[in-house]
Amino acid sequence: MPSKDGASPQQGSLFGEILDWMLAPLLLIWPISVALTWLVAQGIASRPYDRELGETARSLGLQVAAAEAPMGLAKGRDRNALAPEAAALLRADASDTVFYQVLGLRGELLSGDAALPVPVEEAPIVPWEIHFRDDEVGTDAVRVAYLWVAPEGQAGSTRTMLVQVAETLGKRARLTNEIIKGVILPQFVILPLAVLLVWLALARGISPLNELQRRIRSRESSDLSPIDEQRVPDEVAPLVRAINDLLARLDSSMSRQKHFLADAAHQLKTPLAGLRTQAELIQREIDAGRASPDEMKRSLAQIARASERAAHMVNQLLSMARAEDAEQAMRREPVNLAEIAIDTVRDFVPRALERRIDLGYDGVAPDDSRLRVQAQPVLLGELIRNLVDNALLYTPAGGVVTVRVVEDPFGQVVVLQVEDTGPGISPAEREKVFQPFYRSLGSGVEGSGLGLAIVQEIVQQHAAELTLDDTRVRRAAGGESPDGQGPGARFTIRFPATSSPTS
Structure with a gap:
């Protein structure tokens, strides 16, 4: 972008510009990689715990289905759907809080935690199919596994009971953090190493440019011979060819100028020599006392003609210079x-x-x-x-x-x-x-x-x-x-x- 005063901005280092364009995407991709790693780690950490939570919900459903006899459905609310020993074992998790809930055929609470929300299902209910969802119990975020249970002996009935098991996300969060640490921490070592390797690769890659610069700087000012294109990388060869073309044009222009100056000096030499000769001749005649007015007039006329030719030559040289001025x-x-x-x-x-x-x-x-x-x-x-x-x-x-x-x-x-x-x-x-x-x-x-x-x-x-x-x-x-x-x-x-x- 042009500067405020209209001048073009100073061109920076090619090495630094290439390094910036290589490292900037790398530094931009790294936080994206961290975010993707966190999402993937969450999925990896949730998968075994979801499987365990689903098995727990299925086991609870089997116990509830066996405990609900066909003749005792009317009295189901007066009995626990889960034995006290099983309920105590379910809540024995030291890392997370576990909630469960059993709802009867009419949606009544048979056992467990009344605060656990009931799922909103729009699809048809399929008995014994386990589902998962994320929900909240009070202020705690939980992962819920739930299924609808058909009591034994009620295979033809469309009435089902709901069994839900939920747990907080402590174990999942810890496993997710461990996975992220295992993936991200090595990157703190790999990233600086990658930057160093990129820097070394660029330094090695532009070394031919430094060599080309050294060869050009070591040249004499009068050396306008072409640069050897065989000793430069393919990417720099067009630039070298352009420089060689410029050198050829400069050589041709300087040769023409040298030839022109030599010819101009030769052409100016004749009228200037005539001027000098006539001046010396009339000086000798005056010193010898032989200078008549007519001879002096002839000498002065010859001097005037020689000066006129010299002036005409100078004017023509100036015109030639103006004609060659491309600007x-x-x-x-x-x-x-x-x-x-x-x-x-x-x-x-x-x-x-x-x-x-x-x-x-x-x-x-x-x-x-x-x-x-x-x-x-x-x-x-x-x-x-x-x-x-x-x-x-x-x-x-x-x-x-x-x-x-x-x-x-x-x-x-x-x-x-x-x-x-x-x-x-x-x-x-x-x-x-x-x-x-x-x-x-x-x-x-x-x-x-x-x-x-x-x-x-x-x-x-x-x-x-x-x-x-x-x-x-x-x-x-x-x-x-x-x-x-x-x-x-x-x-x-x-x-x-x-x-x-x-x-």
Whole structure:
């Protein structure tokens, strides 16, 4: 359960949690076992005493049946149904108080204790069938055995006498306690022993986890090799496979970062070396007194160009870092793609005019609410900016660069296209141009080689689809279009469309 401040609760010990889940049922079952043992012990203790009590009631019934002659029924109330010696023997139990009762054919008390309750029978009376019940005599709880007796010589008669024998529960309670003690007391030794054995078994069972932890902790920070799955239990193998997958992805990511940093350092080295060389050259000319204003202007112009290339490289590196930031890419919102494309074209118009390139936008109006995509606005702007920048770099003077945003006929995607009339990209290089720092050979264009790599990363972050083809049809051999211009390059990106709320 989350804590009050919103933070997740601290995870406890796995060993302790498993131990709790094993011992909690055990400690819950133990009192239930005691209660069941007590009930079973009561049944066991009552069975022999019920048998003895039933035999006593039957013997008393036989004596009562023999004592009741057919001719003396009218005088039965004036005689004892049980001889004084037998009555004295019946009450000779030193542990419990014994009660008996004999009721005549008319329900009159012939002998015994009048306080013993009479049973309430709903079923038909069967002579000589012994029944048992729990009852009370005064404040004493008793166990009663009773039966209906048919006097001798009255076999065909439906009139019966009732004989009851009852005793208190002292002997039964003592036997029940002895049985419970015999069963429960050993459990006080067995239960702690069971807890100890469970603890030892768990400690032995999780020892492979401790070994795995030791192996991981002993690794060097640079060791991203897979963990041996053969030396771990089957239950932990999926976790180890997940860790190995993470290590593989970390290794790949770190390798890419190392390669990227090495390439970035190499690329930055050239403009920085140019800056240093030009500064040292002009310093020597000044020291020698040979520095003319024209030479100083040329040196300063070269320094400005080198610093501009370095600044452009740094900006591209920052854009690449933003494109690879997964957390930033997750912060998406409905974005008007046409509006961002038009703003980007407007920003590049001065540069296009300087290079005498016809830069324009061709597509739907920016107020068309249908052309919205779920995207990160900053990254989407970087994507269009790099595509336009790349097109202006490779398009010669007099060429055309067009940015286009259209909707597909089925309304499932929004299409962004940036095309130019430059030399184009050969089919053999179309996979390579999206690699960082790759530049087409023989183009004579100075660039960082990061623009299309940034585009590829942003496209992947937004689950879009990127295709590259020619703007015009190439000649069979010359690589130019039929009108003499270059075949150009056309980048087409299809973003999943998102439904916008109606106004």
